[in-house]
Amino acid sequence: MxxxxxxxxxxxxxxxxxxxxxxxxxxxxIEERIESRLEIKRMDKAE
Known part of the structure; x- marks a missing residue:
């Protein structure tokens, strides 16, 4: 062989x-997903 x-x-x-x-x-x-989640959380806190 x-x-x-x-x-x-x-x-x-x-x-x-x-x-x-x-x-x-x-x-x-993954980084983009984390960044978008952080932005959503910031927007929720701002309201």
């Missing part, structure tokens, strides 16, 4: 970059 070909360093770097970009998008979405 042959060993599967190891991934090149560049392939691993690209995979990590893609994973980080996906994480960054998720974090940004």
């Amino acid at each position: 042959r060993k599967p070909r190891k991934k090149s360093f560049a392939d691993l770097v690209n995979e990590n970059k893609q994973a980080l970009m996906m994480d960054a998008e998720a974090i940004n979405a």
Whole structure:
């Protein structure tokens, strides 16, 4: 049986970059939700 070909360093770097970009998008979405909730709470207190 042959060993599967190891991934090149560049392939691993690209995979990590893609994973980080996906994480960054998720974090940004969470931050936007938190900010909008804080704004709603501030508006409720102002009334």
